[in-house]
Amino acid sequence: MMKPIEPLGTLSILLLLVPIAIVCSLSVALKLGQVRRVSIATARSVVQLLAVGLIIGWVFDRQTWWWVAGLLLVMLLVAGFTASGQAGKHAKGLLWIMTLVLGGSTALGLIYFTQVVVGIHEADPRYWIPLGGMMLGNAMTAATLSVERIASDLSRSRGDVETMLVLGASPWQATQPIVRQAIGAALTPTINAMMIVGIVKLPGMMSGQLLGGTEPFQAAMYQLMILIAILFCDTLAATGAAILIYRRFFTRAWQLKRG
Secondary structure, three states, X not given: OOOOOXXXXXXXXXXXXXHHHHHHHXXXXXXXXXXXXXXXXXXXXXXXXXXXXXXXXXXXXXXXHHHHHHHHHHHHHHHHHHHHHHXXXXXXXXXXXXXXXXXXHHHHHHHHHHHHHHOOOOOOHHHHHHHHHHHHHXXXXXXXXXXXXXXXXXXXXXXXXXXXXXXXXXXXXXHHHHHHHHHHXXXXXXXXXXXXXXXXXXXXXXXXXXXXXXXXXXHHHHHHHHHHHHHHHHHHHHHHHHHXXXXXXXXXXXXXXXX
């Protein structure tokens, strides 16, 4: 029987600052200019993870679907706001589009993988919140990468796109290759991670389950489910974002916008 995971006390938490100090020292010594960013990132990580730990613990204690749904909704709104802020450098008014895309892809993934694959027919926060968070976070990255790739490729291929428009092509016809390449690029990190999983690295969920005492084979099966769920949500999010947003780069007269 495996021993339960060792809890981290106050001293252990303080000892975590030693590697951060080493990172900052290297930054100073090599003149990397990363001390401020590392310090801010560390402070935010501490505050955010402590807050999330307390909130999730509170939701776990209640075991009611509306608290689970409420927490997932907050996570979705933050993800939509973050994704629209990053993609908004290239196109305006993306908040509700990105929120809709992320919410739809994550909801479909959650329903299928919890209800069908795992067979959890109630809103158990142990499944819904971790799975929803992983799907949503990765879908946000994929959607953002998709939009950013479309913007960069349109800028680089402006002449070709405008030539096609002059010859009578619609914005969709002129941008189909760019949209396809953008979706492929957005999925590349996820596909690459699946290529090396278990050989080069052990992913976070599997490592956490192993630390928690889960039997290794079951931990591997759950990690496989997570990888497939992430690929599914990433594909829906990247595709949905690309299809819904590419038109924002064109005027109503089918002209490519400047800037």
